Structure formats: structure tokens, C-alpha cells
Amino acid sequence: MKICTNIKPYLLFSLVIVSLFSLSRTSLLDSTYNNFLQCLLKNQTSPTDISNILYSNQNTSYNSTLNSNIRNLRFTYPTTPKPLLIVTPYNPSQVSESIICARKLSHLVKIRSGGHDYDGLSYISDDPFIILDMQNLRGIKVDPTTATAYVEAGATLGELYYMIQNVSNTLGFPAGVCPTVGVGGHVSGGGYGNLIRKYGLTVDHVVDATIVDFQGRILNRSSMGEDLFWAIRGGGGASFAVVVSYTVNLVPVPETVTVFNVQRFLTDNATDLVYKWQFLIKDIDHNLFMRLLLQL
Numbered sequence: 001m002k003i004c005t006n007i008k009p010y011l012l013f014s015l016v017i018v019s020l021f022s023l024s025r026t027s028l029l030d031s032t033y034n035n036f037l038q039c040l041l042k043n044q045t046s047p048t049d050i051s052n053i054l055y056s057n058q059n060t061s062y063n064s065t066l067n068s069n070i071r072n073l074r075f076t077y078p079t080t081p082k083p084l085l086i087v088t089p090y091n092p093s094q095v096s097e098s099i100i101c102a103r104k105l106s107h108l109v110k111i112r113s114g115g116h117d118y119d120g121l122s123y124i125s126d127d128p129f130i131i132l133d134m135q136n137l138r139g140i141k142v143d144p145t146t147a148t149a150y151v152e153a154g155a156t157l158g159e160l161y162y163m164i165q166n167v168s169n170t171l172g173f174p175a176g177v178c179p180t181v182g183v184g185g186h187v188s189g190g191g192y193g194n195l196i197r198k199y200g201l202t203v204d205h206v207v208d209a210t211i212v213d214f215q216g217r218i219l220n221r222s223s224m225g226e227d228l229f230w231a232i233r234g235g236g237g238a239s240f241a242v243v244v245s246y247t248v249n250l251v252p253v254p255e256t257v258t259v260f261n262v263q264r265f266l267t268d269n270a271t272d273l274v275y276k277w278q279f280l281i282k283d284i285d286h287n288l289f290m291r292l293l294l295q296l
């Protein structure tokens with residue numbers, strides 16, 4: 001009460017202004033949300049309740065959904081540009097409907113899988129934008145008899161490796177080292193890791209894919225054509241289409257793998273070692289992968 005009586009008239013005035021401002025901001029977001037929702041509802045083809053996949057900043061779980069795939073904490077600041085909406089589809093039809101509605105309503109779309117983009121390109125933009133977040137599309141099916149795997153874009157590399165070893169001790173997949181990297185961004189960008197010497201790049205083992213193109217069409221390798229299929233295997237995420245899944249060939253690996261680590265400091269003449277390594281590596285057995293890390 002004491003505080004209330006002490007408020008100066010000009011302070012009251014500015015408080016009124018502030019609340020009017022936030023009111024108009026709220027209704028603006030509500031119309032963005034409702035327009036998108038109405039568009040999605042128009043041809044809802046999937047059984048999932050469509051409002052469960054759409055968030056505006058009025059939703060209590062907007063922040064946690066947004067931050068769940070921000071790996072670089074530098075990009076979680078309040079000053080980091082935030083999306084108008086986040087859409088988290090469960091199936092290819094919902095991805096398609098999201099793309100069609102985003103085009104219809106002129107929203108810039110940022111596609112996010114594992115969120116490991118170094119510059120935060122999958123969830124930041126200087127222009128108003130929405131995020132198409134693939135976190136609910138993370139199904140993995142491994143078939144050891146054909147040595148293939150179907151993996152959805154929102155799965156992580158670690159989840160894929162886990163599912164492979166769960167059915168076979170002698171199959172592997174040549175992809176990145178960090179288990180939290182997303183399949184969507186990693187594979188569309190090329191991908192390499194500990195098996196690169198023996199088996200090459202990740203994209204060398206991709207045999208099919210499901211994508212949603214800019215018109216919302218759901219396509220596979222034969223319906224997208226070989227040029228587009230080539231482009232989404234290294235041409236860079238987000239440049240050509242939304243990748244929903246990849247089908248990949250697995251590679252044989254021994255049941256037991258030996259790993260060792262050799263540390264040398266500058267005072268141990270480490271520079272001599274690095275110098276020699278560069279000349280010898282090409283002749284060393286391809287079953288041996290050597291990685292050099294320079295650390296402070």
C-alpha cells in the first residue's frame with residue numbers, strides 16, 4: 001500500500017504505456033500463431049493433434065523447446081533473435097503442411113535437426129523467422145540382414161550408433177565423432193569421422209532419402225531425381241529441401257577395436273613428430289585411423 005501511494009503520476013503514466021505495448025505485442029503473436037494454426041488445420045492429414053506441434057512465445061514450453069537444441073550457449077541470450085513460431089512435426093505430412101503454410105504466410109523457415117551449426121544458422125536469423133524443428137522425427141530402423149539403416153533427420157549420431165550396436169557387433173556407420181550431432185545437418189553436409197580412412201565420407205554410404213521440397217512435395221530418391229539426390233549429400237543443409245530421413249548402407253567392423261592415445265609436448269619435439277606424420281600417413285594401413293589434435 002505504501003508503495004502504491006508513493007508512485008508518482010509520471011511513473012503511473014509510463015506503466016500504462018508499457019502494458020499497452022505488451023498487449024499489442026501479444027495479440028500480434030496470437031494472430032501469427034492463429035493464422036499458421038488455421039492453415040495447418042485446413043488439410044490435416046495426420047492423427048496427431050496439430051496444435052501439439054505449434055509453439056509461440058505465449059506457450060510455457062516455448063523457451064525449453066527453443067533451447068533444447070541450442071548447443072552454443074552464446075546463442076541463448078535474451079538478445080539472440082527468437083523465432084515467431086516453432087513447429088515440431090511428427091511425420092512427413094506435417095513437414096509438408098508446415099512448408100506449404102510457411103510459404104503461404106511468407107515466413108522465413110530455419111530447419112533444425114541436432115542444432116550443432118557453428119553459427120546457429122538453424123535457429124537464428126536477423127529477419128523474422130520460424131523454426132521447423134525435427135526433434136520429433138528421430139525414428140531409426142536397423143536391418144542387420146541387409147546391413148542397412150533408415151534414420152530420421154532429428155536423430156543424433158549417437159542414437160544411430162547405439163541402435164546399430166544393439167543389433168550387431170560387426171556393423172558400423174562411418175560418420176562424425178561427436179554423438180550429439182544431428183543426422184539432418186551432418187549428412188546433408190558430407191560427414192566424416194573415425195572411419196574415414198577405411199570407408200570415406202558419410203554421404204558415400206547414403207542410398208535413399210525422403211525429403212520435402214519447397215512446394216511441400218514428399219519425394220524419395222527416384223521421384224526427386226539423381227541431381228537433387230546428389231545435392232543433399234554434401235551440398236549443405238537447408239539449401240535444397242527439408243531432409244526427413246536417410247537410408248544408409250552399414251559397413252563391416254571388427255568386434256574388437258583397439259584405441260590408443262599418444263601425447264607429446266612441444267618440449268618433446270612434437271613438431272618433428274607432426275612433420276614426419278604428414279609424410280608417412282599415406283602409406284600406413286587403412287585399418288589404422290590417426291587423428292592429430294593440437295591442444296593448449
Ligand SMILES: Cc1cc2nc3c(=O)[nH]c(=O)nc-3n(C[C@H](O)[C@H](O)[C@H](O)COP(=O)(O)OP(=O)(O)OC[C@H]3O[C@@H](n4cnc5c(N)ncnc54)[C@H](O)[C@@H]3O)c2cc1C
Binds near residue numbers: 111117190193
Ligand atoms: C561439437 C561438434 C562436433 C562436430 N564433429 C564433427 C565430426 O566429427 N565430423 C563432421 O563431419 N562434422 C562434425 N561437426 C560439424 C557438424 O557435422 C555440422 O555442424 C552439422 O551441420 C550439424 O548438424 P545438426 O543437425 O546437428 O545441426 P543443425 O544446427 O540442426 O543444422 C545445421 C545446418 O543444416 C541445416 N539442416 C538441419 N537439419 C536439416 C534437415 N533435416 N534438412 C535440411 N537441412 C537441415 C540447418 O538449417 C543448418 O543450416 C561437429 C560440430 C560440433 C558443434
Ligand SMILES: *[C@@H]1O[C@H](CO)[C@@H](O)[C@H](O)[C@H]1NC(C)=O
Binds near residue numbers: 052055056058
Ligand atoms: C500452445 O498454446 C496453445 C494455446 O494455449 C495451445 O492450444 C497449444 O496446444 C500449445 N502448444 C503446445 C505445443 O503445447
Ligand SMILES: *[C@@H]1O[C@H](CO)[C@@H](O)[C@H](O)[C@H]1NC(C)=O
Binds near residue numbers: 060063077078
Ligand atoms: C523465456 O525467455 C525469455 C528471454 O529470452 C524471458 O523473457 C521469458 O520470461 C521466458 N519465458 C518463460 C516462460 O520462462
Ligand SMILES: *[C@@H]1O[C@H](CO)[C@@H](O)[C@H](O)[C@H]1NC(C)=O
Binds near residue numbers: 097101
Ligand atoms: C491442402 O490440400 C490441397 C489439395 O491437395 C493442396 O493444394 C494444398 O496445398 C494443401 N494445403 C496445405 C496447407 O497442406
Ligand SMILES: *[C@@H]1O[C@H](CO)[C@@H](O)[C@H](O)[C@H]1NC(C)=O
Binds near residue numbers: 166167
Ligand atoms: C535393443 O535390442 C533389444 C533386443 O533385441 C530390444 O528388446 C530393445 O528394445 C532394443 N533397444 C532399443 C532402444 O530399441
Ligand SMILES: *[C@@H]1O[C@H](CO)[C@@H](O)[C@H](O)[C@H]1NC(C)=O
Binds near residue numbers: 208220221222223
Ligand atoms: C519412391 O516413390 C515412388 C513414387 O511415390 C514410389 O513408387 C517408389 O516405390 C518409392 N521408392 C522407394 C524405394 O520407396
Ligand SMILES: *[C@@H]1O[C@H](CO)[C@@H](O)[C@H](O)[C@H]1NC(C)=O
Binds near residue numbers: 267268269
Ligand atoms: C629434440 O631434437 C633435438 C635436435 O634434433 C635433439 O637434440 C633433442 O635431444 C630432442 N629432444 C627430445 C626430447 O627428443
